[in-house]
Amino acid sequence: MxxxxxxxxxxxxxxxxxxxxxxxxxxxxxxxxxxxxxxxxxxxxxxxxxxxxxxxSLDNFRASFTGSAGDAMLTSLGVSLVAATIATVLGVLLTQAIVYTGSERLQKVTTVLSSVLANSGGVSLAFSFIVVLGSTGVLTSLFSLDETSFSLYSAAGLVLMYQYFLIPTMVMVSYPTMAALRQEWKDAAAALGATPRQFWRTVGVPIVLPAVTSGFVLLFGASLATHVSAAALVGGAGFSLITLKIAGALSGGNAAGLENVAMAMSVNLVLIAAVTLLAYLPLQRRSRAWLS
Incomplete structure (x- = not known):
């Protein structure tokens, strides 16, 4: 059968x-x-x-790139670029310092702490910075920061606040690559007469560069998409960010009737996020290939 x-x-x-x-x-x-x-x-x-x-019609997209909407997009891109650049540099230096110590306990504590801080944000984060560095903050009064040109409720204040979660994120992204640099490679380079600077220029940097670049792309996207923390810090100051502009248009009030323009601005952000993801994934694969 x-x-x-x-x-x-x-x-x-x-x-x-x-x-x-x-x-x-x-x-x-x-x-x-x-x-x-x-x-x-x-x-x-x-x-x-x-x-x-x-x-x-394409009118909503035209409006999203002109006037106050266009200014908000440029401001968001500028703040995100500066914040991501600073966090990338400081995060890589901090990661290298942690790896250099060789302390397994420090590395475990750093991993746990970074994962917690990288997901911090919201109103509580903005409130913490206001208490410490606001107009009547603890450090503002202690060091007379109100007499300087620094203001927490500005682009510089946003960049400073973003470092709280961007630097830990960079540590999380770059640590596996930095920790995987084998001592045998350094010993081999030294045996051939290479100085530490030559090792990093010819071996170390080409290996860690894909991971660092992918981390920068990730930080840029995270900065651009931040809304709650930025709204709590500078929302009442009329500061122009694309996420605040979208929220204002969708909440009505003076921006009533601009809901579809807000949708167009949101599509612009989705496209930027897609480009960021498309740039991030190949760089991550290349970084893993170096260390496989």
Whole structure:
């Protein structure tokens, strides 16, 4: 007798992803559908001939790059670029110092502490900085910072506050690569007459550069997307950031009627996030390839 065909088995191509079906369904409903609605809304404007209907147009995107919306985007990009650059440099130096000590206990404490601080933020973080460095903050009064040009409620204040979670994030990203630099490589370079500076220029930097670059890209994206902490710190000061601009347009008030422009600004951020992710993943793969 010929064997009976099995009933109810998934095709071979689907068996490998059958366990992902709930996750994919959840993602499609709670991420895919809102994203589609966001993109569609970004292209809709009120029909001049019929105010009760909507038509497709690029006017919302034109508005998102001009006027106060364009200024907010440029300010956000500038703050994010400066904050990510500073955090990258300080994070790499801190990581190298931790690796150099060779203390296993310090490395474990750093890993745990970095994972906690990297996920810190929100109103509590902004309030902490206001208490310490605000107009009547502890350090402001102690060192008479109010007599200087520094203000926490400015771009410089945002950059300073962002370091609280950006530097730990950079430590988390760069530590595996920095720690994986083998002592044998340094010994071999020294045996061939290379100085420590030559080792880093010809061996160390090419190995860690992909990880550092991917970390910078990640920090830039995190800075650009920060909203709650920035809103709590400078939201009342009328500071122009793209995330605050979107929130203001969606909350009505003086920005009533600009909801679709806010959708266009959100699409711009989604595109920047996608480009950031596309740049981050290859750099991470290249970094892992060096150390495999």
């Amino acid at each position: 010929s064997p009976q065909p099995r009933v109810g088995r998934l095709p071979a191509a689907l068996q490998g992803i059958s366990g992902l079906i709930p996750f994919l369904a959840f993602t499609a409903v709670f991420l895919g559908l809102p994203l589609i609605g966001l993109v569609v809304s970004a292209f809709l404007i009120t029909d001049p001939d019929n105010p009760r209907s909507k038509v497709f």
